[in-house]
Amino acid sequence: MMDIVTTGLMTHLESKQIGSHFSKGKGGEYYLRVPDNGIVEAAGWLADRKDLALIGIWAVPSHAKDCLELYYAFELKHPSPALVMIAEVKNNQAPSVSKIFPAAINFERRTKDWYGLGFTGLPDTRRLLLHEAYPPDYHPMVDSNPEPLSSNLATTEYSFKEFGGEGLYQIPVGPVHAGIIEPGHFRFSVIGETIFNLELRLGYKHRGLNKLAAGKTIAEVNRLSESISGDESAVNACTFSLAVENIAGIDPPKRAWELRTVLLEMERLYSHLGDLAGMLVDVGYPIGASPFFILREEIMRWNAIFTGSRFLRGAIIPGGLSRDIEDGMLQQFKCFLNTFSRRVRRALSSVDESAWVIDRFETTGIVSPELVAPLSLSGPIARASGYDSDTRQLHTYGIYTGLKYMVPVKTSGDVLARFNVKAEEAISSIGIINETIARCAPGPIFSGFDLKSGQALAILEAPRGRNIHWLRVKNGTVEHWEVITASFCNWLAIEHAVINNILPDFPVINKSFNLSYAGNDL
Amino acid sequence: MRKIIINIFSKKLSSGKYPATEDFELTGLRLKEHVSRVFGRSLAIRELDSGSDNSAEIELNNLSAPHYDIERFGVSFVASPRHADVLLITGAVTRNMQEAVMRTYAAMPHPCWVIAVGDDACGEGLLNGSYGVLGGADKVLPVDFKIPGNPPTPLEIMRGLISFMELLRQSGKH
Numbered sequence: 001m002m003d004i005v006t007t008g009l010m011t012h013l014e015s016k017q018i019g020s021h022f023s024k025g026k027g028g029e030y031y032l033r034v035p036d037n038g039i040v041e042a043a044g045w046l047a048d049r050k051d052l053a054l055i056g057i058w059a060v061p062s063h064a065k066d067c068l069e070l071y072y073a074f075e076l077k078h079p080s081p082a083l084v085m086i087a088e089v090k091n092n093q094a095p096s097v098s099k100i101f102p103a104a105i106n107f108e109r110r111t112k113d114w115y116g117l118g119f120t121g122l123p124d125t126r127r128l129l130l131h132e133a134y135p136p137d138y139h140p141m142v143d144s145n146p147e148p149l150s151s152n153l154a155t156t157e158y159s160f161k162e163f164g165g166e167g168l169y170q171i172p173v174g175p176v177h178a179g180i181i182e183p184g185h186f187r188f189s190v191i192g193e194t195i196f197n198l199e200l201r202l203g204y205k206h207r208g209l210n211k212l213a214a215g216k217t218i219a220e221v222n223r224l225s226e227s228i229s230g231d232e233s234a235v236n237a238c239t240f241s242l243a244v245e246n247i248a249g250i251d252p253p254k255r256a257w258e259l260r261t262v263l264l265e266m267e268r269l270y271s272h273l274g275d276l277a278g279m280l281v282d283v284g285y286p287i288g289a290s291p292f293f294i295l296r297e298e299i300m301r302w303n304a305i306f307t308g309s310r311f312l313r314g315a316i317i318p319g320g321l322s323r324d325i326e327d328g329m330l331q332q333f334k335c336f337l338n339t340f341s342r343r344v345r346r347a348l349s350s351v352d353e354s355a356w357v358i359d360r361f362e363t364t365g366i367v368s369p370e371l372v373a374p375l376s377l378s379g380p381i382a383r384a385s386g387y388d389s390d391t392r393q394l395h396t397y398g399i400y401t402g403l404k405y406m407v408p409v410k411t412s413g414d415v416l417a418r419f420n421v422k423a424e425e426a427i428s429s430i431g432i433i434n435e436t437i438a439r440c441a442p443g444p445i446f447s448g449f450d451l452k453s454g455q456a457l458a459i460l461e462a463p464r465g466r467n468i469h470w471l472r473v474k475n476g477t478v479e480h481w482e483v484i485t486a487s488f489c490n491w492l493a494i495e496h497a498v499i500n501n502i503l504p505d506f507p508v509i510n511k512s513f514n515l516s517y518a519g520n521d522l
Numbered sequence: 523m524r525k526i527i528i529n530i531f532s533k534k535l536s537s538g539k540y541p542a543t544e545d546f547e548l549t550g551l552r553l554k555e556h557v558s559r560v561f562g563r564s565l566a567i568r569e570l571d572s573g574s575d576n577s578a579e580i581e582l583n584n585l586s587a588p589h590y591d592i593e594r595f596g597v598s599f600v601a602s603p604r605h606a607d608v609l610l611i612t613g614a615v616t617r618n619m620q621e622a623v624m625r626t627y628a629a630m631p632h633p634c635w636v637i638a639v640g641d642d643a644c645g646e647g648l649l650n651g652s653y654g655v656l657g658g659a660d661k662v663l664p665v666d667f668k669i670p671g672n673p674p675t676p677l678e679i680m681r682g683l684i685s686f687m688e689l690l691r692q693s694g695k696h
Contacts, residue, residue, distance in 0.1 A: 131618040140653045175622050178601035180569045180582050183619060204618045205573045208654030224648055230577025230673070274580075293587040300584075310675060311577050518575045 005049065005076055006030050006083055012045045013038055027246035027456035028395075029073075029082045036087045036094060039072070043097040046074055053376045054097070055082065055459075055489075056468055057107035058482045059115050059141075062088065068115060070094055071482075073457070073468070081395035081459050089117060096122040103376035103489050114141040114210070129203040129521060132156050140211050161199050163189045168196060171503070175204045182517035186506075193502040198495050205521040213481040218244055218318055218451065221478045225469070226313045228483060229519035231274075234260075234267045234312040235462040236469075236483075242397060243471040244318035246456035248449035255443040256320035257398040261436045262330075263303075263312050264460075265429040270299040271463035272380075272426040273344075275514045279419055280351065282508035283360040291347035295340065302333055320446035327442065334437045341430045348423050361416035365497040365509030368413060375496075376489040379465020381513055384421045385413035391461035405432050418512040451476050462486055464515060485519035549680050550595045556687040557596035561607055565597045565683075568606035568630070572623045572659065574613025578640040578673040582610070585676050592680065603629040611659040612673075614642040614649045620662060627663050635666040637686060639679060644668040 006022070009032065013020045018038040023031045034042055046052050056073040072085040087094070096119040098104040108119045109128035116139035130138065136156075163170070168191050175183035185201040209228065213221045225240040226233040238260055245252060252260075277292035300310045306325050307315040315321055351357055371377065372387040382389065390407045392400045408424035410417035455472040465486025472480040490513060498509055557565045569582055585592040586599065600606050603626045615623055627636070638659040641647040645658025659665050667689065669682030 129618075133617045133620060175619065176570060176626050180571075180579050180599060182571050182574075182576055182579060183622065204622070205571075205613070205616055206618050206654045207573055207614065207616055207649050208652040209649075212649065212652040220648070227575040227642075227648060230575040231580060233575075233577070290588050293584075294589065297584060297587060297589045304675075309672075310581070311673070313672065516576060518573075 003030075003076060003080060005046070005052065005074075006032065006080075008049075009042055009045055009083075013042060016041055018042075024080075025084070025246075025456055026249065026454055027243065027458055028080050029084055029457040030076070030080050031084050031086055033086045036090055039070070039085070039087050040095050040097060040100070042085055043072070043100045047100045050373065052076075053373050053378075054101040054103050054107075055376055055378075055466060056470075056482070056484045057097075057104055057111060058470065058484075059089070059111045059117060060472065060480050060482075068092075068117065070111070070117075071470070072097070073470075075394075075459075075466075077394060082457055084457065092116065093118040093120060095120050098122055101376070102374045103492065106488065106492070113139065115139055116142060126159065129206040131203060131206075132158065140208060158201065160187045160201070161197070163197060167191050184517050188503060188506075190503055193504070195498045195501055195503055195506070198498045200491060200495060202491065202517060203521050205518050207518075207522065209522045210481055210483065213478050216478050218473075218476070218478065221481060222317055223314075225483075226311075228522065229485060229487070229516040230311055231271050232267070232462050232464065232467070232485070232516065232519060233309075234263045234316055235460055235467055236485075237313075237316040238264060239458050239460045239462075239467050239469045240471070241316055241318040242458035242460065243456050243469045244451065244473070245449070246458060247454040247471065247473050248318075248451050250319070250447055250449045252320040253444045253447055254399070255324075255440065256445045256447075258436050258440045259321055259325055259445065260316055261399055261403075262325075262433050262440075263306065263315060265432045265436075266299055266303060266306075267312055268463045269426050269429045269433075270296050270303070271514075272422040272429070273299065275422050275511065276348075276419065276426070278511040278514065279361070279415065279508055280357065282511050283357055285351075285354065285357055288347075288351050288354065288357065291343065291350070295344060295347065298336075298340070302336070305329065306333075317446075319449055320444075322446075324445050327440070330437045330440060334434060337430055337434055341427060344423075344427060344430070351419075358416060360505075360508065361419055362412075362414060364415045364505050365501055365512060366413045367493050367497045369411070371493060371496055375492045377465070377493050379462070379486045379490065380418060380421045380425060381490050381493060382465065383408065384410045384417035386411040391459055391466055395459060397460060399436070403432055403435055405435075415508055415512040455480075464519075465490060483522060485516060487515040487517075487519040490515050491520055546590075546677060549677065549684070550592075553592075553597065553680055553684050554595040556684055556691075560687045560690055561596075563596055565608065566600045566606045567597060567608045567610050568600055568603045568626070569610045569612065570603075570623060570626050572611055572613050572619045572643070572662075573616035573655065574640060574642055574673075578612035578643075581673050581676050581679065582612070582639070585679065590676050590680075592676075595680075597683065603627070604631060606630055607634060609634065609636045609663070610639055611636060611643050611663065611665075612639045614645075614647055614655045614657060615659060615662045616654050617656060618654070620656060623659075623662055635686070635690075636663045637667045637669060637682070638665050639669045639671075639682070640673045641670050644670045646670060647672075 021033040171188040174185040183204040187199040189197040225236040273296035277289040280289035468484040470482040667686040
């Protein structure tokens with residue numbers, strides 16, 4: 001039943017006289033309970049197997065005892081989506097695994113913010129999501145809501161990394177940017193025009209979604225999941241629904257999954273078309289960008305026709321779909337897509353023919369392949385750096401098993417590679433939609449379920465990459481909800497990608513990632 | 523060249539489901555008329571995201587995309603609050619953004635107006651009661667007008683702007 005990694009890890013821990021307890025989760029994930037002194041040992045062993053990525057760390061209050069438990073999730077290949085190590089926290093202090101898995105730093109900082117948990121050996125102890133507006137020792141998951149702030153605003157200041165030397169100066173940008181963009185702070189250290197270092201500070205949009213969800217009904221949290229990140233509404237609703245369905249032990253009807261697939265791929269399509277347009281705008285090529293803006297708007301109008309929302313909201317619910325889509329409408333859409341895919345290709349060829357655009361894209365903002373596993377990158381960004389992994393194929397869900405489609409992979413890791421990966425993914429999404437509509441048969445779109453208590457993990461491929469929800473339900477209401485969007489880890493890559501590029505190229509590099517601030521800040 | 527000619531004469535497949543273009547153009551012209559009367563031919567808007575999911579920003583960006591191109595009706599989105607007549611605020615105000623929101627507003631020349639866009643900014647969203655959120659935009663700034671929606675569509679935002687200016691004309695404050 002178990003895979004090689006899990007059995008190997010258990011044997012290794014046994015040889016070190018560390019006991020571990022294995023159980024299988026409802027979402028197919030493996031849980032391995034280890035004592036707190038086994039965390040570092042196990043993480044070290046897992047890190048030696050180069051292909052394993054740490055995809056999340058979160059804390060959950062324990063049922064049985066009055067303490068916290070830390071969950072460490074590692075991505076596995078077939079048959080289980082993830083290995084989740086659980087360790088009990090003693091004396092509010094846990095060892096940090098950030099030296100073994102660099103991606104752990106922000107997970108641990110986030111957990112520290114929320115629970116006040118100390119991590120021994122954590123190199124960066126600054127707060128991540130709670131800024132100066134919060135009292136220094138305030139931890140939302142254990143304390144009640146803070147007093148409303150008085151008009152005296154924060155007096156303390158966040159300490160950015162300091163760099164010194166002749167000719168080196170800093171440019172602070174944000175949180176309020178010049179365009180219509182989400183808030184975030186970028187601290188550039190530059191020598192002339194060349195970027196020497198970039199430090200990000202996010203968290204401005206921290207809305208406290210996790211805590212808000214606790215005690216709410218499934219329907220309420222389903223709506224909440226759609227506001228994690230507006231342009232990933234469908235995939236977040238679907239990930240949440242999958243987690244609920246895993247707990248309830250049901251599988252939605254075939255037609256529900258077919259229509260979900262259509263909606264999920266439409267979301268990927270309009271997201272990617274927007275990214276392509278944005279990259280072209282940022283190198284000053286509006287004529288090339290306009291066709292993509294037009295194409296994207298047309299998909300968004302189809303979104304509204306299918307679901308009543310231009311962002312596909314309110315359609316995907318646990319158990320299936322809230323409303324059916326008429327077959328006649330689907331056929332019309334299929335017909336529309338025939339010309340649509342030709343128009344996408346035509347718009348792309350106008351870019352391919354512009355040597356100067358390629359010149360700006362090429363060798364700009366390189367994410368080297370060595371960064372992918374340590375920083376736990378995923379989605380088009382990882383695939384543009386040679387990492388051939390897509391959740392749709394790695395641990396397939398819904399009807400993706402039976403579909404034929406291409407997952408593009410490039411190796412150069414620059415803006416051009418990300419442009420091409422997103423362009424090819426958009427075209428492959430059109431193919432998936434066409435194929436799905438062709439096999440769509442009439443049938444029920446919702447299966448009822450009886451939800452009691454339990455917990456489950458769900459991982460889906462969002463337009464930006466790996467999207468993880470972990471859910472614990474008690475008597476039909478949400479007790480604990482953990483969300484890790486692809487943006488959370490992928491943001492780390494930007495700090496590396498911009499080094500040695502010139503400052504004027506930052507917008508196009510940033511746009512080629514197009515990460516969600518809201519999805520990161522929660 | 524051949525491609526372009528073929529493109530012009532080839533049969534177009536249209537879904538036929540777009541909102542009537544005529545309706546949109548009329549809305550645009552009404553918007554233009556109001557902008558001319560109330561703001562002397564140009565309305566400068568500074569958009570401020572105080573903690574939304576990014577959907578409202580996407581719709582505001584769409585207003586500048588080819589289908590809408592709102593700039594031809596006299597509405598422009600400006601980079602600095604110092605150039606703006608209207609602060610368009612999206613999303614509930616998060617605790618972390620409170621200071622930035624107040625500073626942005628303080629940087630605006632007077633007279634200026636604040637419009638809240640989207641359910642969260644209007645104080646109607648799902649986020650009320652969270653520790654991270656202070657509430658709608660009116661918890662922090664004097665909001666003059668609200669455009670609800672989750673998020674409002676580009677056309678709804680345009681209609682909202684028209685109603686806002688009608689209100690200004692009625693109150694004689696402009």
